[in-house]
């Protein structure tokens with residue numbers, strides 16, 4: 001260890017990052033080297049054992065080796081020879097510790113709302129708002145006119161009232177918390193009636209029956225998986241019923257012999273019986289997606305018009321903003337959410353508020369389709385995508401441009417795809433290995449495999465990332 005710490009790259013890391021980081025990195029590098037030596041020794045012993053035809057003896061050898069202090073081995077010829085390499089590896093590990101592991105990547109998968117890659121990029125207005133608010137103090141909970149304490153929800157509420165003509169709004173950390181908060185505040189100890197076809201799992205562990213149980217509300221399923229009628233809801237109502245709830249099935253679809261009850265019909269029944277109608281839209285959209293040749297993703301405006309009392313949707317799916325859960329609707333109901341003790345545990349921070357308000361303002365100004373990356377990507381014309389793919393192809397020998405499909409992702413519009421042009425890389429060894437080497441680029445390039453070849457979809461590659469992408473492609477060939 002002392003020898004190792006004296007080696008140039010590690011000594012330098014130690015002087016800049018401190019003794020503890022360097023020491024832990026050196027231990028990790030030694031441990032890894034030890035494991036390599038041990039497994040090599042085991043392999044040797046095993047093959048030796050086979051040669052002698054006595055496998056028990058081989059196992060004894062391996063155990064003897066494993067029991068030996070590793071330091072003895074590292075003093076061997078090979079280890080002496082490798083101490084420089086070992087120090088370089090330790091230094092690399094030391095620097096890795098102080099480097100953020102959350103880093104930008106280039107999304108060349110063509111999946112627009114890619115949850116594993118952070119869902120959607122924010123637009124310039126949201127980024128600018130986050131920068132403006134993050135580095136200083138703000139009027140988060142302060143009324144500038146009166147100088148008295150304000151409400152952090154007021155900012156977004158005002159914008160959503162303007163945008164959707166709703167009475168009230170509240171924002172929490174994501175739509176999963178929005179649904180949990182709504183059920184807890186409005187239906188704890190009571191019953192909520194849901195169509196059997198909507199008692200779904202969204203992914204990432206979000207299952208309606210589980211969320212319902214955790215909220216303290218009792219799920220009453222009605223109808224069948226494929227067909228539910230208004231009479232099914234009506235028959236399930238008791239004096240314990242608090243609400244009817246619709247859940248957008250998001251990432252799966254029942255097709256063929258199906259029947260769903262219109263939201264307006266559910267609202268009418270709920271209100272006639274003095275109950276609430278809760279609508280979990282999932283993604284929700286403020287834009288009619290049919291204008292892009294896609295199916296229509298349920299729109300927030302439609303739910304408001306249909307009379308839903310509490311409407312929950314995500315901030316970072318088709319809205320194109322930061323991770324958040326937005327709840328809009330009737331003031332009396334939303335006020336109960338705001339007063340619930342869970343509210344304090346779910347409230348968003350100033351940076352999220354800033355990004356969300358800026359995103360919503362883009363809609364209010366009527367320019368969301370031009371400024372939000374999610375809509376720019378979904379609306380990208382095929383000829384533009386093709387010419388970008390062709391420009392990329394010029395940088396890689398043997399690459400071709402082929403027709404393909406991009407997905408929306410994020411549980412929005414399942415099965416729905418958009419025509420795109422893909423850059424197909426020439427096959428060199430395994431496609432998985434090519435993918436892995438693209439992931440080693442800086443920034444890492446995330447592509448996908450289509451019919452045994454690596455393909456890259458320009459739809460989700462931000463223009464600013466193109467030089468890095470072309471450099472990585474150039475290094476491949």
Ligand SMILES: *Cc1c(COP(=O)(O)O)cnc(C)c1O
Nearest residue numbers: 174175176248250282283314411
């Ligand atoms: C995505 C989704 C959620 C969860 O939203 P997050 O913002 O990811 O927490 C809840 N309900 C439905 C119907 C969804 O599609």
